[in-house]
Amino acid sequence: MLEFQNITKIYESKKKQIVGVDNVSLTINKGDIFGIVGYSGAGKSSLLRCVNLLERPTSGKVLVDGVDLTQLSSSELRIARLKIGMIFQHFYLISQKTVGENIAFALRAAKTPKNRIEQRVNELLEMVGLTDKRDVYPGQLSGGQKQRVGIARALANNPSILLCDEATSALDPKTTLSILRLLKEINEKLGITIVLITHEMDVVKEICNRMAIMQDGRVVETGEVYDIFAEPKEPLTQEFIKSVVSFDIPNEILKDVKGQIIKILFKGEVAGEGVISDTMQRFNVKGNFLHGTIEYIQERPLGIFIMELQGEIAAVNEAKHYMEQRGAIVEVV
Numbered sequence: 059m060l061e062f063q064n065i066t067k068i069y070e071s072k073k074k075q076i077v078g079v080d081n082v083s084l085t086i087n088k089g090d091i092f093g094i095v096g097y098s099g100a101g102k103s104s105l106l107r108c109v110n111l112l113e114r115p116t117s118g119k120v121l122v123d124g125v126d127l128t129q130l131s132s133s134e135l136r137i138a139r140l141k142i143g144m145i146f147q148h149f150y151l152i153s154q155k156t157v158g159e160n161i162a163f164a165l166r167a168a169k170t171p172k173n174r175i176e177q178r179v180n181e182l183l184e185m186v187g188l189t190d191k192r193d194v195y196p197g198q199l200s201g202g203q204k205q206r207v208g209i210a211r212a213l214a215n216n217p218s219i220l221l222c223d224e225a226t227s228a229l230d231p232k233t234t235l236s237i238l239r240l241l242k243e244i245n246e247k248l249g250i251t252i253v254l255i256t257h258e259m260d261v262v263k264e265i266c267n268r269m270a271i272m273q274d275g276r277v278v279e280t281g282e283v284y285d286i287f288a289e290p291k292e293p294l295t296q297e298f299i300k301s302v303v304s305f306d307i308p309n310e311i312l313k314d315v316k317g318q319i320i321k322i323l324f325k326g327e328v329a330g331e332g333v334i335s336d337t338m339q340r341f342n343v344k345g346n347f348l349h350g351t352i353e354y355i356q357e358r359p360l361g362i363f364i365m366e367l368q369g370e371i372a373a374v375n376e377a378k379h380y381m382e383q384r385g386a387i388v389e390v391v
């Protein structure tokens with residue numbers, strides 16, 4: 059388990075102080091794939107770098123399995139850091155070393171016995187699907203392959219936590235997906251906790267189970283990814299969700315709408331269309347579908363319908379109330 063307790067990071071520049079992280083407390087459970095989202099300057103990197111103390115917090119505690127890293131001596135911290143792997147947007151591979159040597163470098167740094175190194179390099183290359191690239195140089199690899207080497211290197215010493223700093227931001231969408239799938243596989247097979255920072259909600263939607271949204275150094279909302287996608291509470295969260303689950307109805311259609319426009323959400327297995335058709339039969343209202351989709355988040359369906367409801371106001375209200383009783387989340391748009 060990873061816990062941030064009241065973490066504040068203040069950068070001292072010439073004359074002023076810049077608050078990078080402002081009193082953040084978060085708990086990340088073992089086995090989570092935890093996404094931290096926010097615009098540029100929100101404090102994501104600063105917070106992530108506090109995990110392995112690449113940035114030392116100005117105040118607060120970073121607890122890994124109950125041990126406060128800020129209290130460790132430098133030799134204790136060196137050992138603790140071996141259990142925290144990290145991958146980066148720009149990979150940071152050593153260009154003069156082959157793929158195999160890049161990975162071996164991390165093993166030597168952890169004083170792995172010489173006779174174990176070759177076998178471990180081969181295991182890691184197999185895990186990331188690069189067995190045939192052991193003797194080539196990073197310059198001969200695609201971006202996705204370079205990130206796979208980065209992942210192999212980060213996993214070399216069997217970490218319990220993997221930090222991902224915008225790990226897919228330099229990659230095209232198809233390669234991004236293949237790297238995210240690899241990260242998910244690693245999380246499931248090895249039970250490694252993954253903390254990733256990103257400005258792309260698609261990344262969070264694809265692999266994270268829990269998330270936090272940051273702004274001005276603070277966490278503005280946190281929770282299960284599914285719940286946040288279904289019912290984002292803060293305006294900033296709503297803005298991020300809109301970037302992946304958008305249903306803007308064209309003005310052409312809106313200008314002909316006479317009734318009330320509502321958004322109806324069905325979480326999980328509730329059979330949305332059945333509830334809507336029951337509603338239309340029970341109440342004296344007429345419904346026109348303007349939009350309907352089912353998103354899969356964490357492999358759970360989230361049904362989203364936009365409808366126009368026409369009828370007496372009392373009947374429309376009764377219809378909405380009935381749908382809520384049947385498990386829908388109804389909102390007037």
Ligand SMILES: Nc1ncnc2c1ncn2[C@@H]1O[C@H](COP(=O)(O)OP(=O)(O)OP(=O)(O)O)[C@@H](O)[C@H]1O
Nearest residue numbers: 069076077078096097098099100101102103104105
């Ligand atoms: N080394 C530093 N010295 C001074 N200020 C810094 C330093 N690193 C970050 N900051 C400031 O701290 C704030 C948070 O920056 P941070 O890089 O953590 O945000 P971010 O959300 O990761 O943004 P990005 O996605 O652009 O990296 C910003 O105002 C930034 O200018």
